[in-house]
Amino acid sequence: xxxxxxxxxxxxxxxxKDQPGQRYTAVKDVDLTVGAGEFVSVVGPTGCGKSTLLxxxxxxxxxxxxxxxxxxxxxxxxxxxxxxxxxxxxLMPWRTALANVSAGLQFRGVPEEQAAAQANEWLRRVGLxxxxxxxxxxxxxxxxxxxxxxARHLASQEKSRAVHHP
Ligand SMILES: Nc1ncnc2c1ncn2[C@@H]1O[C@H](COP(=O)(O)OP(=O)(O)OP(=O)(O)O)[C@@H](O)[C@H]1O
Ligand SMILES: [Mg+2]
Numbered sequence: 001x002x003x004x005x006x007x008x009x010x011x012x013x014x015x016x017k018d019q020p021g022q023r024y025t026a027v028k029d030v031d032l033t034v035g036a037g038e039f040v041s042v043v044g045p046t047g048c049g050k051s052t053l054l055x056x057x058x059x060x061x062x063x064x065x066x067x068x069x070x071x072x073x074x075x076x077x078x079x080x081x082x083x084x085x086x087x088x089x090x091l092m093p094w095r096t097a098l099a100n101v102s103a104g105l106q107f108r109g110v111p112e113e114q115a116a117a118q119a120n121e122w123l124r125r126v127g128l129x130x131x132x133x134x135x136x137x138x139x140x141x142x143x144x145x146x147x148x149x150x151a152r153h154l155a156s157q158e159k160s161r162a163v164h165h166p
Contacts, residue, residue, distance in 0.1 A: 010063045011064050026052045103152060122151035
């Protein structure tokens with residue numbers, strides 16, 4: 001099995017939100033191996049550390065202790081082989097639907113025309129063909145918004161995906 005993601009002995013300790021003088025360990029002793037092509041769900045009650053672990057896997061949060069490897073390489077900084085569909089709304093309201101969907105590709109250096117073509121194709125595939133030039137204000141959570149998040153995520157063609165939804 002090709003290992004896409006491996007967490008070994010991961011712990012994340014924060015300054016406590018309730019008592020700033022205290023430290024709070026959100027997760028500890030986490031060993032997790034995800035094979036390439038494997039579908040894994042992390043399930044647990046609110047506050048148990050699901051987002052914390054996904055943030056570690058995406059390279060947005062460095063663990064306090066432990067090691068993270070991505071396809072066998074130690075993870076340093078952002079995990080460029082992961083897509084991350086955030087729990088919270090993460091669209092950029094100043095960008096059109098198309099520009100939101102193509103953002104991930106642009107950030108990876110895909111030429112603008114190619115990124116737009118792929119983004120248009122993904123908008124079409126999630127039922128939003130023809131909506132590319134629309135703007136939706138922050139706070140919207142209607143189907144087109146979710147569709148754009150999905151389309152942007154899929155368009156960026158990552159090797160592993162972290163889909164984060166309650
Ligand atoms: N940056 C931070 N600073 C302080 N505490 C934090 C921080 N991030 C997370 N925590 C705490 O760590 C714990 C785990 O949080 P996390 O967001 O990972 O939980 P979750 O399982 O994703 O919850 P939910 O199901 O509500 O999304 C919570 O008690 C949270 O308050
Ligand atoms: Mg969460």
